Amino acid sequence: MSIIVNLDVMMAKRKMSLNELSEKVDVTPANLSILKTGKAKAIRFSTLEAICEVLDCQPGDILEFEK
Amino acid sequence: MKRFKILCTLLLVSFLIAVFQNTIMSFVEGFHLGYGIASFEIDNGLNSESFTYLDLTPKTDDIALNADNVKNGAPLSLVPSKASVVAFYPEGTHEKTTAELIISIINGLLNFGIVICYFYVLVVFIKIILSFRRSEVFEEINIKRINIIGIGFLVLGAMSTIWQGLSVFMARQAIELADYTISYSNIIDWDDIVMGLVILLMNEILRLATGYKKEQDLTI
Numbered sequence: 001m002s003i004i005v006n007l008d009v010m011m012a013k014r015k016m017s018l019n020e021l022s023e024k025v026d027v028t029p030a031n032l033s034i035l036k037t038g039k040a041k042a043i044r045f046s047t048l049e050a051i052c053e054v055l056d057c058q059p060g061d062i063l064e065f066e067k
Numbered sequence: 068m069k070r071f072k073i074l075c076t077l078l079l080v081s082f083l084i085a086v087f088q089n090t091i092m093s094f095v096e097g098f099h100l101g102y103g104i105a106s107f108e109i110d111n112g113l114n115s116e117s118f119t120y121l122d123l124t125p126k127t128d129d130i131a132l133n134a135d136n137v138k139n140g141a142p143l144s145l146v147p148s149k150a151s152v153v154a155f156y157p158e159g160t161h162e163k164t165t166a167e168l169i170i171s172i173i174n175g176l177l178n179f180g181i182v183i184c185y186f187y188v189l190v191v192f193i194k195i196i197l198s199f200r201r202s203e204v205f206e207e208i209n210i211k212r213i214n215i216i217g218i219g220f221l222v223l224g225a226m227s228t229i230w231q232g233l234s235v236f237m238a239r240q241a242i243e244l245a246d247y248t249i250s251y252s253n254i255i256d257w258d259d260i261v262m263g264l265v266i267l268l269m270n271e272i273l274r275l276a277t278g279y280k281k282e283q284d285l286t287i
Binding site: 027031032034035039040041042043044047 | 281282285286287
């Protein structure tokens with residue numbers, strides 16, 4: 001059981017690079033990379049909110065639960 | 068962090084002073100004691116085969132030693148509650164048995180082990196303090212180092228206790244006094260054992276804190 005982060009899928013759909021997203025959500029590229037590669041232990045609501053707003057999506061589009 | 072660094076500096080200075088007091092001063096005191104023993108033997112025409120340190124506890128309260136108070140010249144009676152003495156075996160009065168020889172060798176090895184362990188702990192301790200001064204507090208390497216120090220203190224306590232126990236055992240095999248008991252009461256080195264356990268407990272707290280920090284670092 002794990003939470004899958006589909007940030008790269010959404011970024012590809014929106015044709016947005018990591019650097020561009022990091023500038024828009026005010027999170028360092030290094031931290032976004034940790035999130036994208038699934039190494040993050042947790043995500044703040046404020047970060048999730050900013051990502052959803054920039055990528056114009058729902059939290060469920062970024063996070064997925066897999067059994 | 069400033070307060071933390073000040074405490075680290077104070078701890079390092081205190082530790083170095085303690086090392087100076089415990090090793091160099093002990094060495095000087097040991098030298099004086101050895102010199103005193105040699106002088107005593109020469110002055111009293113003793114040709115002792117060997118000597119041993121004894122911690123004595125009086126069996127009764129009737130033992131009183133007379134002494135003069137140098138400050139005012141008044142006589143004083145001293146009743147010893149505990150005494151550390153050096154017992155000499157004059158030549159031809161004490162032949163070491165095989166068991167005593169084996170115990171002596173074990174005690175020598177334990178002494179060597181205590182010195183090695185002590186210096187290893189000292190080196191690791193200095194590394195930790197220097198690391199702390201560089202603000203590297205929540206690091207895995209420091210947790211391992213503190214663990215080594217805690218275990219080191221427990222090992223030191225165990226070795227010291229065995230050494231004391233064997234010394235008392237050896238002395239009791241060879242000597243029996245009418246008014247004093249050669250006591251086992253002080254053989255356990257509680258200082259080192261308690262210190263080791265406290266350090267291990269504190270290290271577990273640091274380990275938990277490091278885990279929380281790692282989690283915090285990976286919260287985006």
